[in-house]
Amino acid sequence: MSNLQTLHAPVAKPAEQTAATPPAPSVSSTQARRRVLSARRSPRRRGSRTGYILPGAVLALAVGWALLPGVFAPADPIAGDAAVAMSPPSAEHWFGTDATGRDVFSRVVHGAIHSLSGALLAVTVGLVVGSTLGIIAGSSGRIVDDVIMRIVDVLLAIPSLLLSLSVIILLGFGTLQAAVAVGVASIAAFARLARSEVVRVRRSDYVEAAFGSGATFAQVLRRHILPNSTTAVLALAALQFGTAILAISTLGFLGYGAPPPTPEWGLMVAEGRDYLATAWWLTTLPGLVVVAVVLSANRISALIGRNQ
Amino acid sequence: MHYLLSRLGQAATVLLVAFTAAFLLLQAMPADALMIRFESPELGLSPQQIADLRIAYGVDAPLHVQYWHSLSGVLRGDLGYSIESGTAVRTILADALPRTLTLAGLSLVVAVLVAFGIAFAAGLSRFAWLRSALRAAPSLFVSVPVFWLGIVLIQIFSFRLGWVPVINPGPVEGLILPVLTLAVPISAPLAQILVRSMDAVSLQPFVTVTRAKGASELWTQWHAVLRNAVLPTMTMAGVLFGELIAGAVVTETVFARAGIGRITEQAVRTQDIPVLQGVVLMAAAVFVAINLTVDLLYPRVDPRLRGKVAAAR
Numbered sequence: 001m002s003n004l005q006t007l008h009a010p011v012a013k014p015a016e017q018t019a020a021t022p023p024a025p026s027v028s029s030t031q032a033r034r035r036v037l038s039a040r041r042s043p044r045r046r047g048s049r050t051g052y053i054l055p056g057a058v059l060a061l062a063v064g065w066a067l068l069p070g071v072f073a074p075a076d077p078i079a080g081d082a083a084v085a086m087s088p089p090s091a092e093h094w095f096g097t098d099a100t101g102r103d104v105f106s107r108v109v110h111g112a113i114h115s116l117s118g119a120l121l122a123v124t125v126g127l128v129v130g131s132t133l134g135i136i137a138g139s140s141g142r143i144v145d146d147v148i149m150r151i152v153d154v155l156l157a158i159p160s161l162l163l164s165l166s167v168i169i170l171l172g173f174g175t176l177q178a179a180v181a182v183g184v185a186s187i188a189a190f191a192r193l194a195r196s197e198v199v200r201v202r203r204s205d206y207v208e209a210a211f212g213s214g215a216t217f218a219q220v221l222r223r224h225i226l227p228n229s230t231t232a233v234l235a236l237a238a239l240q241f242g243t244a245i246l247a248i249s250t251l252g253f254l255g256y257g258a259p260p261p262t263p264e265w266g267l268m269v270a271e272g273r274d275y276l277a278t279a280w281w282l283t284t285l286p287g288l289v290v291v292a293v294v295l296s297a298n299r300i301s302a303l304i305g306r307n308q
Numbered sequence: 309m310h311y312l313l314s315r316l317g318q319a320a321t322v323l324l325v326a327f328t329a330a331f332l333l334l335q336a337m338p339a340d341a342l343m344i345r346f347e348s349p350e351l352g353l354s355p356q357q358i359a360d361l362r363i364a365y366g367v368d369a370p371l372h373v374q375y376w377h378s379l380s381g382v383l384r385g386d387l388g389y390s391i392e393s394g395t396a397v398r399t400i401l402a403d404a405l406p407r408t409l410t411l412a413g414l415s416l417v418v419a420v421l422v423a424f425g426i427a428f429a430a431g432l433s434r435f436a437w438l439r440s441a442l443r444a445a446p447s448l449f450v451s452v453p454v455f456w457l458g459i460v461l462i463q464i465f466s467f468r469l470g471w472v473p474v475i476n477p478g479p480v481e482g483l484i485l486p487v488l489t490l491a492v493p494i495s496a497p498l499a500q501i502l503v504r505s506m507d508a509v510s511l512q513p514f515v516t517v518t519r520a521k522g523a524s525e526l527w528t529q530w531h532a533v534l535r536n537a538v539l540p541t542m543t544m545a546g547v548l549f550g551e552l553i554a555g556a557v558v559t560e561t562v563f564a565r566a567g568i569g570r571i572t573e574q575a576v577r578t579q580d581i582p583v584l585q586g587v588v589l590m591a592a593a594v595f596v597a598i599n600l601t602v603d604l605l606y607p608r609v610d611p612r613l614r615g616k617v618a619a620a621r
Contacts, residue, residue, distance in 0.1 A: 150321055150322065150325055151325065153318075153322045153325075154322055154325045154326045154329065154592070157322055157323075157326060157592040157595045157596055158326065158588055158591060158592050158595070159549070159550035159551075159553045159554050159591055159595070160550065160554065161553070161554035161557055161558075162553060162554070162557075162572070162584075162587065162588050162591055163588075165557075165572065165576045165584060166330075166333075166584060166585075166588055168576060169575075169576050169579055169581055169584055170333060242451065246451070246453055249453055249455075250453060250454070250455060250558060253453070253455045253456075253558070254455075254557075254558070254561060254573060254576075255577070256576060256577075266453070266455070269453075269455065269456055269459065270455075272459075273459060273562075276459065276462060276463055276467060277467045280463050280467075283456065283459045283460070283463070284460060284463070287453060287456030287459070287460065290453055290456065291448075291451050291452055291453070291456075294450075294451040294453075295447070295448065295451040298447055298450065298451055299447070302447070
């Protein structure tokens, strides 16, 4: 209400100042409305199919790197040729070479398997443990629900990097440990989603009807709750996949992941840090690959969530 | 009052469970790390002295006695001793806190400015390409690894352009790049929720009325939309704090700055569990406190919620 009352006094000046192109306020208001509507609609219209193409291609390429690294990059990722050490990006070495003459592009390609399989393991840990906790919480009585959700509250109260570090300090360093640590940090998100989906679907009429016609909870879970929550869980899994790649590369950068000379993306950036002044390609290019993959995963997650 | 008490109780429960989990995990370790340190031959302690130390630290006491001892210690602010240096964890954290607070506080200010700039410009800009670029910026920011961003900023501003020295920088110069690095991941979720909430508010009838009364786009966005859209960002405070802590660990490592983040990184490297435990407990306590404050403040800030909360009580 106060908005409307104070509206008359100060509005004249800004309206004149900005009225250079739209002559009348009414025009600017319809423009604005159209703008709001188009902002809301246009991604949905476009996003149905075409939106998947670019991020999908990036992820497909990354998967290709992980599965068949030799096809995409024939150069050896571990053994280097000292004669070409520290050469900048060229037609021969797309991402340049490092201090021991190893081809950086080849290392990035061979590193894909570490990041992708680690992220896959992390999402699996989060998905399986989290969803199980969430489904138990959502389908049990109040006490079990309360106990599980308080544990989830604790997991949420600790910043995810600190949670991952707590797991790592217990399990030790390594690719596998880093992946599990990242997965533990995503349990809470999956648990909350699974619980809310169970509670949501459980309240619907057809589930009541299914119970009424004598179905057991396990049957209802399998036939109604799980199929109905697939999209939401998938969107979260895609989002967590991107987050996991980012988190695993962060742990690798801090030196808690795979040991050298493993071509892990975060570790590569950490190793290139000593040559910042002379060889920008050692840090910049592997990092750009991480950005592209994470951005694509996030984009696909957003599209799945929108089409829901 | 009842609402306040139940929220306080919930917050206390979360912290107690967090502490218990940390305590049990520590007990599950194969050998207590403190004793490994004292038993190393370098210190040259006799078996008698080691036995005395075991009694002094209470490692042989029954589990519930240790639990109670350790819990009452934490409640008094005693977080135990670092395995690595033997210093009290409380002292280590207190020494490191000011530098991290400076970094985090400045980054938060920059991040809030950036987020508001993005959201406001995205709502106001006349050009469709600029609007979509601004709307895409937060999701790009989320996808950028913080450690890489810091390195790229050093590369561009220190080595290419030579604007900011990285070797022996002054106190102010040394803060510029770390603050920028940390601000980016903080601004992203803030801008995302702000843009989303501005979209929602833009469709409200009172915004249409404001426009119908002849308000300019700038005035409408600033007075009618932004003011109402700011409220949901308050609920982000806890998440932002988590991002700040995680960002501080990486940023302080990249820029070799002393602080809580650096201590955390070193604690993990040397498997100094009491120190990490102290950091985690502190972070959890602050997170719970922030969320509690937001929950209690929200109805005060947004009059529409007062009735609902009262009804919920």
